[in-house]
Amino acid sequence: MLRPVKQPVDLEAIFPAHALYPRPTGFRWQGRHYRVQEVHLVHERWEGATRLLLYSVTADGSLLQLRYDTARARWYVDGVYVEEG
């Protein structure tokens, strides 16, 4: 289950020449630097005219969803995946 957070973050990313989406590598959140270890899935969502890219990532052992707002060029921690079952 995704627990919503929706907080803007300072984020480092690579914009690869031959891949579809930018790739986050690390970010600063709640006074701590997180290194992105793995990007599990990227999917797109449109909110009106705004295209959002949603990243399911593991960062320093935490499973998070990052959001890239392509219209504003801003990154957010969208939510934290909570284990269930």
Add this chain to the structure above:
Amino acid sequence: MGTLIMHIDMDSYFASVEQQANPHLRGKPIVVSGRPYIHSVVAAASKEAKRYGIRSGMTTWEARKLCPHVIFVPGSPEKYETMTRRFLEILIRYTPMVEVYSIDEVFMDISQEALRWGGPLALAKRIQAEFRRELGEWITCSIGIAPNKMLAKLAVEEAKPAGIRWIHPEEEPEILEKTPVEAVCGIGPRIAKRLHHMGIWKLADLSRFPERYLRQAFGVYGTTLYLWGRGLDPTPLIPYWQEEEVKSVGHSHAIPRTLRHPEGARSVLLYLCERTGRRLRAKGLAGRVIHFGFRDAEMRWRAKQRALDVPTDDDETIFQTALDLCEELGGFPAETTLVGVRVASLVPKGETPRPLLPWERRREKLLVALDRIKDRYGEKAIWRGSVYACSMLTEATGGMGRQKEIALSFKGAA
């Protein structure tokens, strides 16, 4: 080498995508369905859930009975649509002869391309490896290869999960002898029952039955059955770039328990009419025939349709017509479990008469303004108060079968 059709079927698709996105779900029995508080059906079960006997189409209640610790994951259509677009992009690198059969199934004509990639098996393995690399380890597909679509679909059933099955022409007689008629996509339980009454149990039995008798019993479809019995398939592969424009636009939705009373069903109907009208306007279409239907608590489906004098794309006209049809059916019952509306006989909006009355023109302007707000700020930016209760429906699994629109969007981009 003659015609070679490849059928690619994503394994437990929606569930695999969720497991790819969320490693906490991997290796666990999960079910993708509507939201937990909506009486819903299983849209997809993970491989682990299938081991407990859980299958797509079951109710969530039945699924929980089979596996009490099953995890329900709300469907996320945009995730599946993104992944479908991505695997289609991979396939189109190999051939333009790709038919989008459903959101998780594709047919490809590889007759020309197979040799270039070292034969059909080598090509199938290459596609599976590319899917793993570009989509993720948990999103796997099964591949069936055969001389036509019907046999390729049978082959893929033997290939599941994550395997490859190639039906060679010399194997066909044996396969036709052993395959039950109901295993063929296109022969549903009712037709299978009729065939059984005629003494037809296996595919090969169809070819032994005189074609004219099959035509007498099933009409034109009898010839298709006869050909299937001989291992032939008259169904052509329709590549995405030949996909015809939509013939109708509509929505149906299972109703959550809290909205099953007549007023709630009316709200859901209005919400569906608004979505239908909005899609029609986005496509620049208007429709003349309104279909309306609902399902009651005893799972009885009741439906009616009406042709209008003038084609419409107006939410209110669609809704009022649907309500009239509902009245003609005796009104909503005490408990409605599903409601649906569809607009057909579509024509381009530009070919329809312009509104003459001032209030009609005002209404059209209002709809344009509402559409602009939603285009800019999203579907949830502005709501009618009377459909606000339906906000819980928006992210449920309804509307995930948008394969035709996905195919058409690829056609537009090509």
